[in-house]
Amino acid sequence: MGIKKIAELANVSIGTVDRVLHNRKGVSKETEKRVRKVIKEIGYTKNTTASRLKLASVKKIKFAILIPEAENKWNYWKLPKKGIEQAVQELRELGVAVDNYLFLDSSSFNNLAEQIFLKDYDAIVTVPFFKKESNSLLKRAEGKKIPIIFLDTEIELEGPACFIRQDSHKAGRVAGRLLHGLVGAKGDYFVINMLNDRGIHANNIQREQGFREFFNTINEKVTIHTINYSLNDEFKVTAEMEDWFGKDNLKGMFVTNSKSHLLPKILEQYQVKNTFIVGFDLNNQNLEYLKEDKINFLINQQPKYQGYAAIKGLFNFITKQDRSELNLDIPVEIIVKENSATL
Template identity: 70%
Template sequence: MGIKQIAKLANVSIGTIDRVLHKRGGVSKDTEERVLKIIKETGYQKNMTASRLKLASVKKIEIAILIPLTRNKWNYWKLPKKGILKAVKELTELGVKASFYQFSDSESFSTQSEEIFSKNYDAIITVTFFKDLSNALLARANKKKIPVVFLDTEIPLKKDAFFIRQNSHVAGRVAGRLLHGLIGTKGSYFVVNIINERGVHANTIQRELGFRSFFVEKNEKVNIKTINHAIKDTKFRATKEMKAWFKEDGLKGIFVTNSKAHLLPTILNDYNIKNTFIVGFDLNKRNLEQLDDDKISFLINQQPEYQGYAAIKGLFNYLTRQDDSGLSLDIPVEIIVKEHLTSQ
């Protein structure tokens, strides 16, 4: 039912219905009550898409995106960006625009945040790489009534926040289950945290805790070693201790807690280390090549492209309909095996 039918039932003009819907005044109290009663009884809902199309030419919905700097074409953060751009393209006619800001460290995160708040953005999409700065950004946005969506990782913050992410603890448990199915209790387990210049990320810690919790809850007494390893020039260089660990007899399960699992097979091959199974994250080209070559056993997909896409769509619904149901999403743990590649 449209406003023409509402006007006919209320025996008033379309203009009167429009004034009531938009609370513009100029309507008697009795008429307003009669119109509102008919609207309620008929279940009429305003056509938000049509309204947004009318507004698009004069009032844009501008969203600021603050994400890590992407230095190469295989960088993880290019995937959320791809999803964001896809959603923005779909909503362009409705006046949605996105502006990208990138950071490489806490200082540039802070600088870019200041730049964002110096402008009149309607919403912000970012990540929780720096807890104190994330709290500061969220508090400032709340004061200005600007919704903020955090991608990739959820951490405890001082204020309630929207998160679109995969549960890292659950993902770690899944990795434990996968490797346990391959090597059981008699092999050796390694958690490899490959660290960049930003140090150990929150989701890395959450994934390792989840991995270990799987064995604790099963009451499985297995040998799990943690390797925190910084990489230089995108190369993984094994230490003497690691070489000794890897050369231990028996099956070995390696859980790489980020998207760099593709760095491990080269090391294992260089030292002729056999009977090893690797679980890692994300469907970048190099990981998929190693999966296809049977050097990685499983990849866990956290759907970063969809995270970015869902954030834009969710914010659009929130800003136009006050519907926040799409702003807190738990991305399912999707397990990718070699057969997925041949089936596509």
């Protein structure tokens, strides 16, 4: 069922079959036609394993990974990196290798992108944190026909791009559903955007939109306050917020980023009662509060899997022209205390 069989049936050498299969030139029209016919007839599909066995030693597949430096501040980014490492481990004997380029801000992002294009990578995995810079990266990759996958967040770019990320609108709607179940129609709702250095993150905006969308969809007029709080300053409870918090009804708090663990302390400090919290991401601090029943739901975006899937998807694209795994909508995983640990 392999190229040998094709060669035999088409009365050519396996070298010629290989030329046809790879659309290399140097084959006469007639021979090519004959070979293609046989290929079709026997329903040939390439044995990727055998192919990679040879290529693993002569032509590695190299990926450039351009993601945030995972210090304490962006601890989160250890997870996609882990997933990437796992995928590489699985594919190592098939000749896959990665180089990590870890950025700190938009300028180091740019510098590293520059370095990446000096070498010949087969694909790039990155993160669309900086719109302008992402666009320029996308353009250059397109020009060099290097496939590129963006993780974590989907933003609009000038040209089609591949994303492996959770649908943040959807995540926001799910959060709406969950909080509404606990708080009901008579409560007050709060969307809490904790800003970081780069201001408000694209997917945090989308999460808030989705959250509000949910209440529109179920056609319930509830009060939703937005609180934007900068991580750099102290949290200041304004007079307006004191009014909101002072009410005796139930309160639903939707924290649009991974910092929901900052909330319980603050709420305690200001003696705000009857609150329910939905946040994002399974960092240790969040999980701690989930266990203490001070956070009610966490939404997981499977960061490790995102990294894993990116490498696998790119590998399948490069080796089998299979585009189907270049885009991925990560399910909105709902975590409560009871399903938070898989023993």
